[in-house]
Amino acid sequence: MLLLTCPCCGIAAEETELAPGGEAHLKRFGPGSSDDEFESYMFARKNPKGVHFERWRHTYGCGKWFLAARCTATLEVFGTYPAQVPAPPPEIIARIKARRPDWSPG
Amino acid sequence: MSDPVSALGHAAFDGFARIREIGPLGMITLRARADLPALPAAVAAATGLGLPAVRRIVTAGDRSIGWMSPDEWLIVLPYAEVAQTQARLAEALHGQHHLAVDVSDARAVFRIEGARAGDVLMKLSPVDQARLEPGELRRTRAAQVACALWRDGDGYTLVCFRSVAGYVMGLLTHSAQPGSEISPA
Ligand SMILES: [Zn+2]
Numbered sequence: 001m002l003l004l005t006c007p008c009c010g011i012a013a014e015e016t017e018l019a020p021g022g023e024a025h026l027k028r029f030g031p032g033s034s035d036d037e038f039e040s041y042m043f044a045r046k047n048p049k050g051v052h053f054e055r056w057r058h059t060y061g062c063g064k065w066f067l068a069a070r071c072t073a074t075l076e077v078f079g080t081y082p083a084q085v086p087a088p089p090p091e092i093i094a095r096i097k098a099r100r101p102d103w104s105p106g
Numbered sequence: 107m108s109d110p111v112s113a114l115g116h117a118a119f120d121g122f123a124r125i126r127e128i129g130p131l132g133m134i135t136l137r138a139r140a141d142l143p144a145l146p147a148a149v150a151a152a153t154g155l156g157l158p159a160v161r162r163i164v165t166a167g168d169r170s171i172g173w174m175s176p177d178e179w180l181i182v183l184p185y186a187e188v189a190q191t192q193a194r195l196a197e198a199l200h201g202q203h204h205l206a207v208d209v210s211d212a213r214a215v216f217r218i219e220g221a222r223a224g225d226v227l228m229k230l231s232p233v234d235q236a237r238l239e240p241g242e243l244r245r246t247r248a249a250q251v252a253c254a255l256w257r258d259g260d261g262y263t264l265v266c267f268r269s270v271a272g273y274v275m276g277l278l279t280h281s282a283q284p285g286s287e288i289s290p291a
Contacts, residue, residue: 008176009161009245014232017246060247062175 002075004056007082008064021055024067025087049073051096051103053088056080069096110185113214113271121282123220123261127275131215132188133265134181135174136195138204148198152191153181163243163256172243172256180243180254180265185210214271216278219261225288226281227255227262249277 002015011017023045029037046052052072057065067085069078069092078099079092088105096103112129119125138145146157155171157179158164163172170182183191188208195206218226224235230248233255238244243256251273253266266274 011161011244017232060252061245063178063245064175 002070002077004066004068004070004077005080006058006061006064007066007080008058009062011058011061013058013061017058017060019057019059021057021065024053024055024083051078051100055083071100110211113268114275117275119275119279119282121226121279122284122287123218123223123226123282125226125275125278125282126217126219127214127271128217129213129215130185130210131213132181132183132185132191133208133210133213134183134188134192134195135207135209136179136181136204137177137206138199138202140176142199142202142204144199144202145204148195149179149181151198152194153183158241158243161243162241164241165258172254174243174245174254212268213265214268214274216264216266216274217261218264218278218282219259221260222287222289223261226278227264228288229281229286230277231255248274 003012004018005012026041029041050071050073052070054068054070055065056068057063065083066080067083068080069088070076076099078096081089081092093105110130112127114127117127136149149155149157149171153169153171155164155166155169158171158173161173163170168184172180172182174180181191188210192206192208227233228235231246233244233246238257240257243254245252245254247253248264248266251266251270253264253274255262255264
């Protein structure tokens, strides 16, 4: 079972109260972009075994989107943070590095 | 004006807790930025209540206002006072971006009462009842549908969409069957 603390309302929400929204921090390519860029935006995902940044929505709670950093292999949650940021905040990166010394962002 | 009718005509069930469908109850959904300067005074002028903190519901007499999300509040009040309260909000927030919608007839309201009222909800929602704080409004799900609940008096008040009122009454009735209590006597 996955518990994620929603940064918008503070509830430690159980997985069934949330809706997954896929990989976080995607750069959008829309009209005017090349076919390769658009294909990558539409379909290419990192899908790592390990540290992953994800979008989640507190569907049955406050209804807001937020982002989470967790390990896809162990379900360990490193932290959650507001959706209005282009990259994971430093404190989240620090927490991941403390738990996964070999991991590096990007 | 036609007579308001509650969702299930005051359906009730006496199990190890008492389940009652109540209403009609007035409800206004208020949406605005939380930092809108005119908001606290407008809510005070319209309802006599102050804005609740995050995930809280404040009550005075037969009126309450609950925090629903960072930009949404639920005003609960007597059904007959909805139009007047909406008008007061519109006046106080004139020209400011906001929404104050009468959702009274879009919702159903239940009371779950008795010493083991919490047991009924434990089976239906992923909420740690022991950590539900006094005056906390908890939005969650009841089995497969969205709901909001809070402790009030000797039990809980639960609000859901009217279209699923029958489903929720069924859930509550089943969950309150005598012999299916969770906590020790
Ligand atoms: Zn939330």
